[in-house]
Amino acid sequence: MGRTGYVMLCMLLPGWICAQTFQISGIVREERKDALPLAHIIVLPDSTTTVTDNRGKFLVNLVRGEHTFITSYTGFRTLTTRINITSDTTIQFQLQPSIDQLEEIVITSQRDRQQELFESTRMSTQVLNPEDVTSIPVLGGEADLIKVLQLMPGSVRGIEGSSDLFVRGGAADQNLVLLDDATIYNTSHLLGFVSVFNPDILESVESVNGGFPASQGGRLSSILDVRTKSEIADDTHVSGDIGLIASRLFVEQPIVDDKLGVWVAGRRTYIDKVMNVINEELPYFFYDLNTRALWRPSARDRVSFSYYQGNDDLDIFRDRNNDGVGFLTSFQSGNDNQTLQWDHSINDRWETHVSALRTTYDYSILNAFRDNRLRAFSDIEDVSAKAEAIYRGDIQRNIKIGTQWIRHEVSPSVVNSSGTFSEFLESTTSQGRVSNELAFYGQYEWSPADRWMLNAGLRTSMAIVDDQAYAFPEPRFAARYEIIDNEAIKFSYSRMAQYMHRISNSAVTSPTDIWYPVTDSIRPQSGHQFSLGWQRSLPKQDIIMSLEAYYKPMRNLIGLEEGTNLFFNSNFQNSLVQGRGRAYGLEVMVRKNAGKFTGWISYTLAWSRRQFDELNGGEWFASRYDRRHNGAVVAQYAITHRLSVSGVWEYISGSKFTPIIGQYQVVAPSTTGVDLVPVFAPINSVKLTDAHRLDLGIKWRSQPGRKFQYEWFAGVYNAYNRTNPVAITIETDESDGSLRYEQPGLVGLLPFISYGFKF
Missing domain, CATH: 2.170.130.10 (TonB-dependent receptor, plug domain)
Known part of the structure; x- marks a missing residue:
């Protein structure tokens, strides 16, 4: 090496060493360990600034040496921290609430x-x-x-x-x-x-x-x-709640400081145990078990494994003769989910997210007497993977690309019978129906001009079942135009496709509903949605107002032929029909998000219609939950930092049902008598009574700052004891044999109380 090169190397090498940059990642929390999104961070001496994302996380690149971090957030004391940067580092800033704003920081x-x-x-x-x-x-x-x-x-x-x-x-x-x-x-x-x-x-x-x-x-x-809790605790924390229906317990434990941690949460109802104490029997319980292991192998990587299991269990044994031989009715259903996630920060602009997942759901119904057994069960198992990359430019430019694969295996409505049950209901076998879904997507958000923000994307999805394949391009577009400061108009368009369908006899979700994929004869559901909205923000009052109108045409919706019963029915596929739908409406929302008084007012004016060639003579009819008016007022007021009150008032139009308007007699084929055949009105042509209800609550907390925290939460559900209909029953008038409908309610005024704690 010549003298000139040696001199240049001596001049450049120290500068390169000093200019070496490291990736600094971290999270900003408050003292209760909740993340603080949009917290501001200034790094001195070079005045680098950043803002935490919606999970309270941030990422900056800094050169080697000592830096001062100034972290601030509304309602909290500003935190100044000096850190000597010598390598990639993960840090955590914990902010303390301002004494004069304790009542205002909750939301x-x-x-x-x-x-x-x-x-x-x-x-x-x-x-x-x-x-x-x-x-x-x-x-x-x-x-x-x-x-x-x-x-x-x-x-x-x-x-x-x-x-x-x-x-x-x-x-x-x-x-x-x-x-x-x-x-x-x-x-x-x-x-x-x-x-x-x-x-x-x-x-x-x-x-x-x-x-x-x-x-x-x-x-x-x-x-x-x-999303469940995703941060490693800095110490052991325990919290729980004891209520009238169920109790909960949550424990989080660090294993290696800022590197490895775990939390476990459980919930169980004890209705069965309470009834046993008073010598009554209600053999039902449910439970949930959640856990998550969190690992940070480096400042750039986060790995987690989540597990969830939830079950319902009902066992009714009737022994009328007290001889130990009775009739058993059993019902079990359960979810089981596992998620393995890896988040990697390539640099301060690019990050990747990879997930591997497994989901199962199953239910089983058993009726048994001596050697006679009748069991029906259904299950679904998903195995899936998802990978995406995100580019975060400045506020004007963001890119997201990714892909997703799901393998469904469904065993719908399998029946096993023995003894006398097999004489009228044969056993069925099922090897499971397998389908695969695959999707690719990309979107780009940018600002083409002052006051304009656009988001354009395309999702291409497909499903493969047996020898049949379906593919749908699903374009997405959204635009925002800021009329004046803090006031904007928004528009969006989405096309959606759905390859899994839920088949149900009932008007409400039931654990015995059947999930079924597309086939060569059952096409995917699809729909378009157009939305136009106006939004206004009042920052000084912490209020956001919105007004939105939407229109949603839908195709290939799933229905059942009239008279179809899914119970112990393994041939329901032959009774499925597909039709059209349309929904449109207007939504209003006023929401206050911070301060002593928080809450929202919402109102929806909506229409929802359906049309199937095989139903209702091919004419359009209202959907079951075509509720014209839906409104709610939700309010919470912090009287002090220890005492708060809350209330909810809700009003909804009645749902629809199909009444019997007459009946006629036909000769019974197997007897000399006659059968009465009902005559129905057009589908969903009558509306139930409107429902409204007021719920009230009061919460008393322990003094802030103590290691052991507790709170009492008490109140009443349905404070003015209104009977809101949950079903329709047909009663016969004994005087003239005419039919009349009644609308029984669920519960009247119902008090509640719970006790929560954490330490």
Whole structure:
């Protein structure tokens, strides 16, 4: 090496060493370990700035040496931290609440998440945090995510107290429910009255009813994306809740500081145990078990394994002669999900997410007497994988590309019979019907001009069953135009395809419903959705207002021929019919996200219609839950930092049903008597009584800052004791033999109380 080269090397090498950069990743939390999205971080001396994402995470590249991090968030004390950077590092900043703003910080992160949605092209989307779920009075006092979503615009419930969800005129099977990316096929316990989501495990919830991004698909009406806690605890934490219906326990434990941790959560109802104490019998219980292992092998990588198991169990034994020989009726159903996820940060712009998943759902019904047995069961198993890459430019430019594969294996309505049962119902066999779904997607969000934001994407999906293949291009587009500061107009278009169908006799979701894939004769459901909306943000008042109109035509919807009974029916495929649908409506939402007073007002004006050539003479008819008016007022007020009150008032139009308008006599083929044959009115031509209800709650917390925290939550469900219909029954007038309909209710005024703790 010449003298000149040696001198240049000596000059450049120290500069290169000093300029070497490292990736610094981390999370900003508050003292209760909840993540703080959109927290501001300034790094000195070079004044690098960044903002945490919606999970409170951030990523910056810094040169070797000492740096000062200044972290700030509304309602919290600013934190200044000095760190000497010598390698890729993972850090955690924990902010303390400002003393004079203790009452206002509970929903602060929710405000920022709503503001983030407002500033993007996203519409028809609601985000919730755990506080939203646990602060609202519900049936039995058991915090329920689905019941909170029922109070949002565009979403309505089925019957009183149920955890059904019908979104923008769609059916219950048109909602894709994800728990850490794994599909949940049965979302409820207790015959539909409690959802499967343990509120203790929730980190974030996002419900999308329209304007779907290209990365989401598989259902026509909505995507419910539920994420569980994803951060490694810095110490052992235990929390729990004791209620009237069930009790919960949550434990998180670090194993290696900032590297490896685990949490476990369990919930079980004890109705069966309580009834035994008072010498009564109700042989039913349900339970949920959730756990997640979290591993951070490096500053750039996050690996986790999630597991969920939930079961319902009912066993009724009737021994009328007390001789030990009786009639057994047994019912079991259960979800079982596993998710393995790997998140990798390539640099401060690119990141990848890879998931491998397995989902199973099954149910079994058994009737047995001596050697006579009749059992029906159905199950579905999914094995899937998903990979995507995300480019995060500045606020004006983001790219997402990915692919997804799902293998379904379905064994629908299998019957095993023996003894006398086999004389009238033969056993069936099933090797399982296998189908494969594959999807590729890409989307690009950018700002082409001042005040404009666009998002264009394409999802191409396909399904292969036996020798039949279906493919659908699913274009997605969304636009936002800012009229003036804090006021915008949004538009979105989505095409969706659905390759899995739920077959049901009942008007509400039942654990015995059958999931069935497309076949050579059953085509995929598909639909278009157009949405136009106006949004207004009032930052000083922490209020966001929205007005949206939507129109959704649908094709190849699933129905059953009149008179079909699915119970112990293994040939239901021959009774399936497909038709058209359309839904349209107007939604209004006013939401206050922070401060002592929080809550929202929602209203939906909606229509939902169906048409099948084989039903109703081929004429259009209203869908079962074509509820014209749906409104809700949800309010929470923090009187002090220890005492708060909450209330929910809900009004919904009655659902539809098909009445019997007459009957005629025919000669019975096997006897000398006659049979009465009912005559029905047009399908869903009569409306049930409208329903409305007021729920009230009061919560008392322990003094903040203590190691052991507790809270009492008490209230009443249906405070003014109104009877809201849950069914239709036909009664015969004994005087003249005429028929009349009655609308029995579920419950009247029902108090509740629960005790929660954490340490």
